[in-house]
């Protein structure tokens with residue numbers, strides 16, 4: 207079997223994690239080039255690889271010999287440029303979420319794909335590959351709890367990175383719930399309302415954390431998302447679907463409950479790299495298999511665009527305090 211040569215763009219926390227996964231848990235692929243404007247960082251990551259070239263310019267990594275597919279893990283605002291370089295070379299892409307922070311950038315990515323006449327971009331909405339989310343999706347698809355009415359979601363991070371902004375609570379964090387809700391329900395999000403309580407004392411100065419985000423769907427379902435990125439105690443992603451004939455809940459993380467010395471309890475994951483380890487592996491395996499055939503199989507640029515349009519409405523709603531409608535372009539036939 208031939209191995210797929212991958213360029214990894216951005217070698218920070220997520221990029222380095224993907225590089226490790228490709229080496230250890232994903233067969234049929236190898237990293238042949240890495241890029242990061244931080245020269246020391248990119249050399250350090252390249253040093254863990256056998257024969258990969260290190261670049262400070264993403265375009266040079268994408269054009270490096272042996273590159274057949276591109277994995278983008280740079281910050282959101284840098285995604286569009288790297289995707290367009292990859293599409294110029296007709297290379298399959300796995301781009302970390304968000305596809306782009308704004309819908310205008312996502313539309314340009316879709317235009318480039320439409321010029322090529324095929325989909326080459328997959329967005330890293332890895333929750334679609336999480337076994338618990340998959341089970342919930344199967345239940346809803348099988349009408350297991352009747353017609354859905356609510357999704358109650360909690361998304362908590364132990365702490366936020368230094369570069370995190372109030373807008374990013376929506377465009378970088380809640381974007382996962384936006385995609386999960388669209389996928390679980392098979393409906394678009396049509397309006398967003400954001401409530402911002404008094405910030406937690408643990409939130410960095412100026413960060414509006416936590417927030418409550420209300421999403422309304424085209425099918426009349428209401429999705430509430432508590433986003434709290436400095437909760438202090440760990441990483442939690444929970445979702446309860448309530449339907450006309452029952453409810454189903456995932457993300458309680460009760461893999462093992464210990465009872466000892468007059469107490470009961472278990473551990474809370476501290477990080478997404480632990481909670482979603484399986485999902486990242488399965489996402490990568492699926493992308494590598496499809497990319498080897500020159501295709502993509504998972505969430506596509508339309509999904510990235512729709513999520514960016516909801517983020518834009520959510521950011522406006524948070525600033526105005528007013529329910530804000532989502533403006534969505536017509537879905538091009540390529541994404542039908």
Ligand SMILES: NC(=O)c1ccc[n+]([C@@H]2O[C@H](COP(=O)([O-])OP(=O)(O)OC[C@H]3O[C@@H](n4cnc5c(N)ncnc54)[C@H](O)[C@@H]3O)[C@@H](O)[C@H]2O)c1
Nearest residue numbers: 215216217218219220221242244279280281282284302303
């Ligand atoms: N799917 C998930 O659960 C998940 C988890 C964490 C991060 N992410 C996403 O992964 C991406 C990276 O996040 P991170 O946490 O690794 O951030 P990070 O800050 O740890 O790493 C980003 C890296 O990109 C580099 N970089 C900056 N500009 C660049 C450019 N123009 N081209 C290439 N590299 C550039 C930085 O020097 C840094 O090394 C973001 O899109 C983020 O939203 C996804």
Ligand SMILES: O[C@H]1[C@H](O)[C@@H](O)[C@H](O)[C@@H](O)[C@H]1O
Nearest residue numbers: 303363378379380382435478
């Ligand atoms: O970039 C990260 C990542 O997407 C995590 O999955 C999410 O929980 C964080 O809130 C976000 O900042």
